[in-house]
Amino acid sequence: MEKNLITLHSKPWPSLLIPSHSVTQLEWHGSTRVLANSYKVSMSNRSHPKVIETQLNQLCANGPLSEAVAILDSLAQQGSKVRCITFINLLQACIDSDCIWVGRELHARIGLVTEVNPFVETKLVSMYAKCGHLDEARKVFDEMRERNLFTWSAMIGACFRDLKWEEVVELFYDMMQHGVLPDDFLLPKILKACGKSRDFETGRLIHSMAIRRGRCSSLRVINSILTVYAKCGEMSCAEKLFRRMDERSCISWNVIITGCCQKGEIEKARKYFDAMHEEGVEPELVTWNILIASYSQLGHCEIAIDLMRKMESFRITPDVYTWTSLISGFTQKGRINDAFDLLREMFIVGVEPNSITIATAASACASIKSLRMGSEIHSVAVKTCLVDDILISNSLIDMYAKGGNLEAAQRIFYVMLRRDVYSWNSIIGGYCQAGFCGKAHELFMKMQESDSPPNVVTWNVMITGFMQNGAEDEALDLFQRIEKDGNIKPNVASWNSLISGFLQSRQKEKAFQIFRRMQFSNMAPNIVTVLTILPACANLVAAKKVKEIHCCAIRRNLVSELYVSNIFIDSYGKSGNIMYSRKVFDGLSPKDIISWNSLLSAYVLHGCSESALDLFDKMRKDGGLHPNRVTLANIISAYSHAGMVDEGKHVFSNISEEYQIRLDMEHYSAMVYLLGRSGNLAEALKFIQNMPVEPNFSVWAAFLTACRIHRNFGMAIFAGENLLELDPENIITQHLLSQAYSLCGKSWEAPKMTKLEKEKFPVGQSWIEMNNMVHTFVVGDQSKPYLDKLHSWLKRVGVNVKAHISDNGLCIEEEEKEDISSVHTEKLALAFALIDSHHTPQILRIVKNLRMCKDCHDTAKYISLAYGCEIYLSDSNCLHHFKDGHCSCRDYW
Numbered sequence: 100m101e102k103n104l105i106t107l108h109s110k111p112w113p114s115l116l117i118p119s120h121s122v123t124q125l126e127w128h129g130s131t132r133v134l135a136n137s138y139k140v141s142m143s144n145r146s147h148p149k150v151i152e153t154q155l156n157q158l159c160a161n162g163p164l165s166e167a168v169a170i171l172d173s174l175a176q177q178g179s180k181v182r183c184i185t186f187i188n189l190l191q192a193c194i195d196s197d198c199i200w201v202g203r204e205l206h207a208r209i210g211l212v213t214e215v216n217p218f219v220e221t222k223l224v225s226m227y228a229k230c231g232h233l234d235e236a237r238k239v240f241d242e243m244r245e246r247n248l249f250t251w252s253a254m255i256g257a258c259f260r261d262l263k264w265e266e267v268v269e270l271f272y273d274m275m276q277h278g279v280l281p282d283d284f285l286l287p288k289i290l291k292a293c294g295k296s297r298d299f300e301t302g303r304l305i306h307s308m309a310i311r312r313g314r315c316s317s318l319r320v321i322n323s324i325l326t327v328y329a330k331c332g333e334m335s336c337a338e339k340l341f342r343r344m345d346e347r348s349c350i351s352w353n354v355i356i357t358g359c360c361q362k363g364e365i366e367k368a369r370k371y372f373d374a375m376h377e378e379g380v381e382p383e384l385v386t387w388n389i390l391i392a393s394y395s396q397l398g399h400c401e402i403a404i405d406l407m408r409k410m411e412s413f414r415i416t417p418d419v420y421t422w423t424s425l426i427s428g429f430t431q432k433g434r435i436n437d438a439f440d441l442l443r444e445m446f447i448v449g450v451e452p453n454s455i456t457i458a459t460a461a462s463a464c465a466s467i468k469s470l471r472m473g474s475e476i477h478s479v480a481v482k483t484c485l486v487d488d489i490l491i492s493n494s495l496i497d498m499y500a501k502g503g504n505l506e507a508a509q510r511i512f513y514v515m516l517r518r519d520v521y522s523w524n525s526i527i528g529g530y531c532q533a534g535f536c537g538k539a540h541e542l543f544m545k546m547q548e549s550d551s552p553p554n555v556v557t558w559n560v561m562i563t564g565f566m567q568n569g570a571e572d573e574a575l576d577l578f579q580r581i582e583k584d585g586n587i588k589p590n591v592a593s594w595n596s597l598i599s600g601f602l603q604s605r606q607k608e609k610a611f612q613i614f615r616r617m618q619f620s621n622m623a624p625n626i627v628t629v630l631t632i633l634p635a636c637a638n639l640v641a642a643k644k645v646k647e648i649h650c651c652a653i654r655r656n657l658v659s660e661l662y663v664s665n666i667f668i669d670s671y672g673k674s675g676n677i678m679y680s681r682k683v684f685d686g687l688s689p690k691d692i693i694s695w696n697s698l699l700s701a702y703v704l705h706g707c708s709e710s711a712l713d714l715f716d717k718m719r720k721d722g723g724l725h726p727n728r729v730t731l732a733n734i735i736s737a738y739s740h741a742g743m744v745d746e747g748k749h750v751f752s753n754i755s756e757e758y759q760i761r762l763d764m765e766h767y768s769a770m771v772y773l774l775g776r777s778g779n780l781a782e783a784l785k786f787i788q789n790m791p792v793e794p795n796f797s798v799w800a801a802f803l804t805a806c807r808i809h810r811n812f813g814m815a816i817f818a819g820e821n822l823l824e825l826d827p828e829n830i831i832t833q834h835l836l837s838q839a840y841s842l843c844g845k846s847w848e849a850p851k852m853t854k855l856e857k858e859k860f861p862v863g864q865s866w867i868e869m870n871n872m873v874h875t876f877v878v879g880d881q882s883k884p885y886l887d888k889l890h891s892w893l894k895r896v897g898v899n900v901k902a903h904i905s906d907n908g909l910c911i912e913e914e915e916k917e918d919i920s921s922v923h924t925e926k927l928a929l930a931f932a933l934i935d936s937h938h939t940p941q942i943l944r945i946v947k948n949l950r951m952c953k954d955c956h957d958t959a960k961y962i963s964l965a966y967g968c969e970i971y972l973s974d975s976n977c978l979h980h981f982k983d984g985h986c987s988c989r990d991y992w
């Protein structure tokens with residue numbers, strides 16, 4: 100059950116006065132007003148320059164500053180000048196009052212200064228920079244004839260405040276070329292810029308310069324160099340410098356601990372943290388927060404919690420950053436309830452959340468689609484007067500949209516004082532997800548006219564929305580318009596949206612066409628592309644596509660991710676290339692349980708029971724991994740295929756005790772398959788009846804297969820009736836049950852079906868890959884001009900099959916019996932491939948939508964022997980590998 104959050108008392112929020120910044124209007128109208136109305140110095144009487152200087156200095160202190168322009172003009176009329184110090188004071192007054200228009204007027208009258216020296220020009224640079232006009236500051240700076248250390252410091256400081264890190268570094272090099280060396284106050288700024296821009300080489304240069312100039316005694320400078328090394332990820336240099344430091348402050352320790360955390364070396368960071376204690380430097384709140392945040396980000400939430408409790412024992416009170424780090428960590432780990440428990444505890448101890456805390460909590464609610472909890476978070480945002488924060492508003496829109504309350508999401512969206520691209524993307528994504536693509540498109544068009552035009556994410560959201568709602572033409576149209584209308588280029592996610600959409604609508608060929616167009620357009624596929632398209636290739640007729648995608652993944656260095664290689668093991672197995680599965684597996688280091696299970700499943704699929712059992716034995720000896728439920732289900736199936744019933748029973752009986760794994764339905768199904776395959780039908784039925792859980796469809800289907808293969812039609816009837824109880828509308832089950840009743844000499848009236856339901860009966864289809872093309876054969880399709888030739892060939896082969904295989908026992912089949920006009924499609928596919936006996940292919944790959952009948956199975960066995968070819972045929976239940984007159988299923992499918 101969801102618990103209520105702690106209620107916060109609302110606080111009065113002070114109103115804010117927002118100044119107007121109509122600079123142009125102030126500049127021109129203000130200037131006119133000064134000259135026309137505010138000139139209080141008598142123009143008829145010549146004032147003494149010292150009196151005017153006094154007036155100007157008084158204006159600097161008390162204002163109004165606008166009077167200074169008129170006074171300077173009176174000086175100009177008298178032919179007098181103003182002292183440097185007075186002019187500098189006036190510029191400083193402009194900085195203090197953020198009055199750029201007066202500053203510009205003063206700049207225009209710089210000729211009235213007795214001597215324009217570097218100090219005056221430096222102050223002019225500072226005035227423009229500190230009033231927020233960096234371009235004008237740079238223009239003054241570039242035009243200066245002489246620059247001293249203060250001038251360079253002013254310009255570098257201006258770029259530093261504007262976060263233009265690369266420009267700071269460029270100015271440093273220019274400064275050095277002009278023979279001016281930075282002092283201990285300027286060096287930390289330059290070094291911080293190096294760290295922000297990840298400029299390791301400049302940081303190292305400054306370090307060597309500091310050594311030569313004897314600046315290493317400055318702890319502030321050394322800490323700044325240490326920070327550069329840590330931020331650039333050069334931890335060997337950072338640790339070397341750290342060890343050589345004569346004096347270390349808390350900042351020094353924080354930098355080295357942060358650097359280790361950023362590299363993911365959390366245990367090393369913890370060792371430095373402990374060493375800090377030993378050296379008598381008590382960690383500050385910031386130090387604790389660095390470590391707690393790092394453990395949280397890496398998913399070690401319990402350790403992070405323990406650290407916070409330990410921090411409290413040192414009488415350091417966790418702040419909002421501490422709590423937010425923990426809440427974020429639990430949220431990312433998917434432990435949403437724990438995250439909310441922490442949020443409640445945070446409220447209880449009186450720590451007020453900030454915008455990141457609330458946004459994180461709202462995102463947690465979005466992940467579990469909890470509108471109730473999300474509404475409480477919304478109320479907390481209102482009571483803490485943070486609801487207007489754009490980060491929080493965006494999180495709330497996303498939360499309501501994902502929770503299905505589009506009305507609430509829209510209300511927040513429309514009352515936002517300022518919207519950014521994330522606001523628009525969240526609301527548009529919400530409508531797309533809910534299927535309201537028309538409304539989403541309407542907002543999309545409005546967004547194009549807003550201050551935040553659509554970015555590539557917006558276009559991708561719209562493309563995905565249209566694809567998911569079956570509007571492929573609209574999605575393709577948007578895709579083609581991205582570059583033309585949006586002035587942005589489609590990214591890899593744009594292509595992935597189309598590929599995924601076509602696969603979801605079962606249009607595999609279109610998905611592959613998009614994939615190839617993507618490669619031809621020089622857009623490199625990423626891991627998502629591979630993981631999206633590869634499962635669609637996991638069949639026999641797409642074996643070459645799996646290789647194609649694998650080559651692409653190798654070129655792009657995508658196979659370095661273990662889960663990508665694992666899916667290639669699985670895909671190669673399902674496409675009939677078990678040797679490639681093994682090659683990929685052998686090349687992996689390390690391997691996880693999914694790697695072992697993928698190859699194990701492939702061996703079981705191919706009927707290679709000995710290889711599967713050998714792999715299982717190797718896994719237990721060398722892998723250092725414990726089998727999971729998937730492993731054990733595969734092993735029971737492998738024992739079943741090998742006819743090792745007792746061994747399979749032993750594994751099943753030890754699943755709970757030896758392996759500490761809860762029995763699952765797939766284990767019960769595997770046991771029925773084991774007993775049924777061996778012909779122990781009575782034991783299999785008893786096993787089903789004694790199951791502690793209700794048997795599902797797969798259990799009864801396994802039993803029906805056993806009854807069908809062993810031709811016990813009485814038990815087949817019992818299995819079929821149980822299957823119909825679970826799925827009364829399953830037409831194939833009805834068809835099998837009808838045949839079983841007929842073979843038992845009983846009449847059975849199938850449930851009445853409508854015309855529409857009868858049309859749902861699957862028509863036999865087969866696909867074969869020949870010469871890089873997939874050919875389709877459908878039962879009853881008479882459109883192919885070469886059918887007579889195929890039928891004639893099959894008739895000749897059929898005579899040889901009957902002579903070669905004598906067993907003609909009765910059986911029940913999924914597909915309707917053959918007649919002259921409806922030959923089973925896998926036979927047509929085989930005939931199509933082999934009719935020209937001079938070019939017999941070595942390997943044939945066929946996919947069929949229904950289970951093979953016995954006659955087709957016998958035909959394939961004979962052809963593999965007579966024509967010396969291998970046939971891989973995947974039907975709805977089994978992968979058959981025919982070779983030398985035998986099948987990998989050992990005639991049980």
